[in-house]
Amino acid sequence: MSTLTYLDASPRPDPLGDAQAQLSAAVGILGYDDGLAGMLAAPRRQLTVSIPLRRDDGSVEVLTGHRVQHNLSRGPAKGGLRFSPDVTLDEVRALAMWMTWKCALLDVPYGGAKGGVRIDPDRYSHGELERVTRRYTTEISPFIGPERDIPAPDVGTDEQTMAWVMDTYSHQSGHTVLGVATGKPLALGGSLGRATATSRGVVHVALAALLDVGIEPAEAAAAVEGFGKVGRYTARFLAEAGVRVLGVSDAHGAVAAAGGLDISALELHVDAHGTVAGFPGGEAIARTDVLELEVDLLVPAAVEGTINAQNANRIHAMVIVEGANGPTSEQADDILRSRGVVVVPDILANAGGVIVSYFEWVQANQAYWWSADDVESRLKERMLQAWNGVQQKARSHGVSLRTAATVMAVERVANAHLLRGLYP
Incomplete structure (x- = not known):
């Protein structure tokens, strides 16, 4: 079941149930065994951290944050960081899984990840949000980096949040690491066209x-x-x-x-x-x-x-x-x-965000930035190429666009895993 019904009879979202159901359908079509299916379903790593925050009035509040890396078979993990009062570990697990399929479908060399802090950003000052971001980054810093896991903005976060993530990680590394996050301000290695x-x-x-x-x-x-x-x-x-x-x-x-x-x-x-x-x-x-x-x-x-x-x-x-x-x-x-x-x-x-995040990561690693026209033309080419591929797959197999997209993405991830082999 993908929808929970509460006493008020209103349906509540169950993103993890939906994500697992979509994966199960794809696995059935692809004919994978239980071992491979289990590998595809299970997060590679998941981290829950406590975030003590000193409020502007001097009081201390303890918040909870998560970071889930779902799959790393095709490259470093990639996924947003959201600040929302509705954040749960299951939600972050689902979002990380969807990021895995999204990156594979668009042939971006990343695995999927997601992060979240259970907080209503509208109820906190600019300084408090900075302190939350920096402490969260410190707590997850052993697991992130340009070659490990690259956060990006999501619900409740923005380019300023990513600037704080980059700066905090850079201080701990002892040098500036522009590629640790994407969706940053242009002055700090962001890409033209990323915001839109x-x-x-x-x-x-x-x-x-x-x-x-x-x-x-x-x-x-x-x-x-x-x-x-x-x-x-x-x-x-x-x-x-x-x-x-x-x-x-x-x-x-x-x-x-x-x-x-x-x-x-x-x-x-x-x-x-x-x-x-x-x-x-x-x-x-x-x-x-x-x-x-x-x-x-x-x-x-x-x-x-x-x-x-x-x-x-x-x-x-x-x-x-x-x-x-x-x-x-x-x-x-x-x-x-x-x-x-x-x-x-x-x-x-909605894969345009991760496509241009990839472009930003490439530009930061090369220290060479593209024009807005370059970014837009490459984005359009990637999106329409993926649309045409999914559409053809759906028609040839008589399935929905969602099933076709998920099957294509899951197959690419599974192939990468099988080629790499099981270690040890």
């Missing part, structure tokens, strides 16, 4: 998926759930491509407009007020209603499990492109597939 890379990749695939089902982007309508690092730029790039964005949401509210939202004006509103709520250019609606708007394209770009068994039948979009990791539960996936809805899975759709 995930959104760029989402839109490249979304436009291709619309055309594939016979919908011209200039005639399409879309809704975007989430208006953070991924959703905001996705909405912008969709609008620039001629797609009418009818509704958006964030953690505090949602707005919609039948004729399409003015995304540029909405961004100014968010910059001024910190939320899409109250935007005068749209009508206030319930956050969950964004998922059910009458649109051609839906981009869930918030958190896991927002598309579930309870709302899957009410979704009107015929194309769903997963900007978030694990936004669609296993049960919802089955419902959407039975209805003929095209779901472009997260390990393909």
